[in-house]
Amino acid sequence: MKDPIQKQRDRRRRKKILRLAWERPLTRGRLRNAFPRPLQDRAEETAEALCEDGVLCRETVGPGSANAGVKYRVSDTLKKAVRRRRLRKKVRRKVSHAVAKCRLEGRHDRAEDPDTVRAEIEPERQARAAAGKSVFTVATNELARDGARLRIDGLDTSAFEQNPVVLWDHGQDDRRGAEPIGRATSLRKRGGELVATVEWAEDEFAQRIAEKVENGYLNAASLGFDAQEIDRHATPPEIARSEMLEFSIVSVPADTGALVKSRATAHA
Numbered sequence: 001m002k003d004p005i006q007k008q009r010d011r012r013r014r015k016k017i018l019r020l021a022w023e024r025p026l027t028r029g030r031l032r033n034a035f036p037r038p039l040q041d042r043a044e045e046t047a048e049a050l051c052e053d054g055v056l057c058r059e060t061v062g063p064g065s066a067n068a069g070v071k072y073r074v075s076d077t078l079k080k081a082v083r084r085r086r087l088r089k090k091v092r093r094k095v096s097h098a099v100a101k102c103r104l105e106g107r108h109d110r111a112e113d114p115d116t117v118r119a120e121i122e123p124e125r126q127a128r129a130a131a132g133k134s135v136f137t138v139a140t141n142e143l144a145r146d147g148a149r150l151r152i153d154g155l156d157t158s159a160f161e162q163n164p165v166v167l168w169d170h171g172q173d174d175r176r177g178a179e180p181i182g183r184a185t186s187l188r189k190r191g192g193e194l195v196a197t198v199e200w201a202e203d204e205f206a207q208r209i210a211e212k213v214e215n216g217y218l219n220a221a222s223l224g225f226d227a228q229e230i231d232r233h234a235t236p237p238e239i240a241r242s243e244m245l246e247f248s249i250v251s252v253p254a255d256t257g258a259l260v261k262s263r264a265t266a267h268a
Contacts (some may be wrong), residue, residue: 013039013046018074021056026072042214054078090202095234115262125182133185134198136221138247140257141192143236150239150255151190155225160244161187166198167248168209170224183204194223195261196247209249220253221260 013035020026029085029149037214050056055078059071097235143149164184171178186197200210212218253259 006104010046011184013043014050017043017047017050018055019073021072021074025059028123031072086147102168111194118202121183123258133200133264136196136198137193137258137261138187138196138221139194139223139255142255142257144254145256147237148255149234150223150225150242151193152192152194154239154241155194155230155244156188156242157187157194160184160246165246166196167224168205169250170222170246170248174204179205181209182245193257194244198220198249211261216263218249218251219260220250221258222245222250222253223247223255223258 016034017026017031020030026047027043031043047056048058051058051072054075056072057075059073060069084218139150139152139155141149141152164187165180166182166184167178168176168181182198182200184196185199188195200206200249209218223244224246225239225240226243226245227239228243229239231238231240
């Protein structure tokens with residue numbers, strides 16, 4: 001039977017491995033480097049035990065790859081369970097705040113019935129999720145402020161559509177980093193424009209950005225791309241071939257035509 005101190009150490013080791021694997025797939029080298037030398041073998045044993053429990057998934061990358069070796073990633077089942085738990089906590093907090101507000105206003109009949117409050121909050125949350133979308137022109141064929149013209153027909157969006165992240169200010173905010181504020185639920189090229197529909201994330205910062213878009217304080221988007229072929233003989237120079245990486249909500253765009261087309265009504 002393990003002593004309590006050893007159990008506590010095992011729990012901490014499991015949590016640390018899960019945190020590392022949650023961020024991105026955990027390679028064997030990164031796993032060993034995260035622990036002191038005497039504990040590196042024990043850490044690998046713990047990772048294998050987590051795989052047996054279905055918490056982690058073990059992947060073997062072939063020797064022909066630049067990242068050859070063993071990788072561990074968090075299982076989809078665990079990620080879904082964590083998201084459900086976070087959503088339940090969020091609903092409980094809203095119910096608690098609503099109940100406290102009822103008590104302050106003297107409406108004790110409703111304050112004593114949290115189920116009634118929850119039933120009123122849930123349709124509002126669902127409506128917010130359904131209506132909380134905005135449509136932006138992300139890029140155009142027009143001359144940008146940097147003196148170049150982007151050919152929309154030469155823009156490759158296939159990789160972006162597999163990972164349709166929407167950022168704030170291209171991830172340059174020191175506090176927020178590259179944390180997404182939403183995702184693009186649709187992307188289409190139309191009449192020399194790239195148009196995207198944005199579904200906002202539910203965290204506080206993303207909802208603040210969404211509210212500013214809805215109220216007209218933020219109106220612009222900006223395309224993040226990798227220029228692969230530039231026609232310098234054209235006047236002005238044209239970016240003939242490029243790959244879309246992401247797009248961001250910004251205060252002032254380089255492309256003056258990259259503006260909001262329709263605004264979310266989630267806060268109405």
